[in-house]
Amino acid sequence: xxxxxxxxxxxxxxxxxxxxxxxxxxxxxxxxxxxxxxxxxxxxxxxxxxxxxxxxxxxxxxxxxxxxxxxxxxxxxxxxxxxxxxxxxxxxxxxxxxxxxxxxxxxxxxxxxxxxxxxxxxxxxxxxxxxxxxxxxxxxxxxxxxxxxxxxxxxxxxxxxxxxxxxxxxxxxxxxxxxxxxxxxxxxxxxxxxxxxxxxxxxxxxxxxxxxxxxxxxxxxxxxxxxxxxxxxxxxxxxxxxxxxxxxxxxxxxxxxxxxxxxxxxxxxxxxxxxxxxxxxxxxxxxxxxx
Amino acid sequence: xxxxxxxxxxxxxxxxxxxxxxxxxxxxxxxxxxxxxxxxxxxxxxxxxxxxxxxxxxxxxxxxxxxxxxxxxxxxxxxxxxxxxxxxxxxxxxxxxxxxxxxxxxxxxxxxxxxxxxxxxxxxxxxxxxxxxxxxxxxxxxxxxxxxxxxxxxxxxxxxxxxxxxxxxxxxxxxxxxxxxxxxxxxxxxxxxxxxxxxxxxxxxxxxxxxxxxxxxxxxxxxxxxxxxxxxxxxxxxxxxxxxxxxxxxxxxxxxxxxxxxxxxxxxx
Numbered sequence: 001x002x003x004x005x006x007x008x009x010x011x012x013x014x015x016x017x018x019x020x021x022x023x024x025x026x027x028x029x030x031x032x033x034x035x036x037x038x039x040x041x042x043x044x045x046x047x048x049x050x051x052x053x054x055x056x057x058x059x060x061x062x063x064x065x066x067x068x069x070x071x072x073x074x075x076x077x078x079x080x081x082x083x084x085x086x087x088x089x090x091x092x093x094x095x096x097x098x099x100x101x102x103x104x105x106x107x108x109x110x111x112x113x114x115x116x117x118x119x120x121x122x123x124x125x126x127x128x129x130x131x132x133x134x135x136x137x138x139x140x141x142x143x144x145x146x147x148x149x150x151x152x153x154x155x156x157x158x159x160x161x162x163x164x165x166x167x168x169x170x171x172x173x174x175x176x177x178x179x180x181x182x183x184x185x186x187x188x189x190x191x192x193x194x195x196x197x198x199x200x201x202x203x204x205x206x207x208x209x210x211x212x213x214x215x216x217x218x219x220x221x222x223x224x225x226x227x228x229x230x231x232x233x234x235x236x237x238x239x240x241x242x243x244x245x246x247x248x249x250x251x252x253x254x255x256x257x258x259x260x261x262x263x264x265x266x267x268x269x270x271x272x273x274x275x276x277x278x279x280x281x282x283x284x285x286x287x288x289x290x291x
Numbered sequence: 292x293x294x295x296x297x298x299x300x301x302x303x304x305x306x307x308x309x310x311x312x313x314x315x316x317x318x319x320x321x322x323x324x325x326x327x328x329x330x331x332x333x334x335x336x337x338x339x340x341x342x343x344x345x346x347x348x349x350x351x352x353x354x355x356x357x358x359x360x361x362x363x364x365x366x367x368x369x370x371x372x373x374x375x376x377x378x379x380x381x382x383x384x385x386x387x388x389x390x391x392x393x394x395x396x397x398x399x400x401x402x403x404x405x406x407x408x409x410x411x412x413x414x415x416x417x418x419x420x421x422x423x424x425x426x427x428x429x430x431x432x433x434x435x436x437x438x439x440x441x442x443x444x445x446x447x448x449x450x451x452x453x454x455x456x457x458x459x460x461x462x463x464x465x466x467x468x469x470x471x472x473x474x475x476x477x478x479x480x481x482x483x484x485x486x487x488x489x490x491x492x493x494x495x496x497x498x499x500x501x502x503x504x505x506x507x508x509x510x511x512x513x514x515x516x517x518x519x520x521x522x523x524x525x526x527x528x529x530x531x532x533x534x535x536x537x538x539x540x541x542x543x544x545x546x547x548x549x550x551x552x553x554x555x556x557x558x559x560x
Contacts, residue, residue: 187445236374236376237375
């Protein structure tokens with residue numbers, strides 16, 4: 001049996017994870033255009049860590065309350081790690097939208113602080129004796145694995161994606177204006193905080209949901225690499241956005257296929273494929289710099 | 292009639308930058324806000340526009356609503372590497388006119404192109420932002436402000452990093468736009484010539500000296516007042532109907548003479 005035939009024969013196994021990868025790749029590479037242009041690439045990494053704090057906190061609170069996390073049905077809705085994860089990520093997104101008005105605290109400093117504090121909190125909580133036995137389960141919830149993806153996570157991704165697409169269809173001109181020139185947008189009465197928060201919350205929700213489905217590394221990579229590759233090759237948003245989405249989707253699909261055939265780690269293979277798309281842009285840059 | 296009025300306004304980020312001040316932007320006037328670098332000009336501008344909350348006093352809009360503002364920010368604050376065409380940027384000026392949930396239509400594109408034509412760069416509409424020169428980029432930002440159909444045009448250091456000829460052309464363009472659209476203009480600058488030739492009213496600002504004075508340009512652009520602002524001897528003369536201003540070198544104070552070529556490092560009249 002050839003490689004592809006073998007792959008095709010196993011479609012019952014890869015259908016959900018591949019779909020999750022493609023959805024995450026497409027969504028994140030679209031949002032990534034805004035993230036990269038706004039010079040906030042570490043937002044993705046920070047939000048992923050902060051949503052992790054939410055998950056770890058949910059387990060910790062459950063342990064303090066004496067709820068056995070192994071009996072899933074026993075977990076009250078309010079202690080669902082997913083809700084904690086979303087609430088933490090959205091709160092951080094709103095925080096990142098604030099303009100500190102302090103010359104020494106640039107937005108990327110705030111993002112960096114969020115990342116550092118969240119990383120430390122996750123480590124501290126996961127190493128707490130109260131939830132030591134659940135640490136592995138928490139890790140799975142935090143970072144997914146891109147190999148097996150429950151159908152519920154695909155629905156969650158599709159739902160988050162629908163909200164993101166709808167918000168961008170309705171408010172694209174405002175989101176573009178406040179991202180490019182917030183000062184002028186503010187002078188002209190466009191609600192800068194409102195739209196920046198909307199954009200950051202959408203990014204937070206998609207990252208939080210996608211991290212559980214495909215893992216932290218591919219999520220960070222899909223938010224940065226396809227957009228960076230597309231930006232190096234295009235000169236207007238009408239071509240940048242579709243090209244970035246195409247790079248993200250193809251990276252997820254081809255990465256998954258290659259990882260299956262070559263028995264490589266799925267998330268890492270997706271990232272390697274995504275990074276290949278940087279090459280044409282880098283070649284173009286090199287050509288320009290030698291002229 | 293006043294478009295914007297500050298009454299006993301205390302401006303600053305956490306602590307006051309200037310003494311409490313009164314300032315009005317009157318309809319049809321050009322207000323020049325003049326001061327050295329770091330004088331508090333931008334803070335004053337932001338306070339007038341309601342972007343920086345006052346620490347005291349009041350910001351009033353005597354017509355019952357804030358004026359529609361066309362804003363030209365400092366060019367170097369914007370990233371020219373964004374994948375946007377000139378038309379994309381000019382269309383941004385129409386965002387608040389259109390309101391949320393609506394896309395730019397043919398009428399918006401027509402107005403944006405008209406604004407570009409009026410500024411004299413109609414042929415650049417489809418050009419990517421990164422391919423523009425500094426002067427062209429500045430004009431695009433002015434076209435965006437015009438596309439917003441403003442009542443008040445606000446320019447923050449529009450002529451910084453321009454040579455004197457380009458500066459002159461740009462200021463004449465602003466003057467032409469003012470007349471054509473019956474605009475009020477606020478021009479924030481540290482360049483004396485920009486204010487001398489074009490402002491009808493002038494505000495002198497310097498936080499280091501706790502200085503704020505405002506009045507008609509002729510009364511404000513005097514050697515005494517400008518000398519207080521810059522802490523140096525200043526000479527003002529009229530040449531061919533234009534005002535020439537020279538800030539003396541430190542040595543000039545002693546012999547009472549200006550430079551032979553009439554130029555000074557700070558400014559050229």
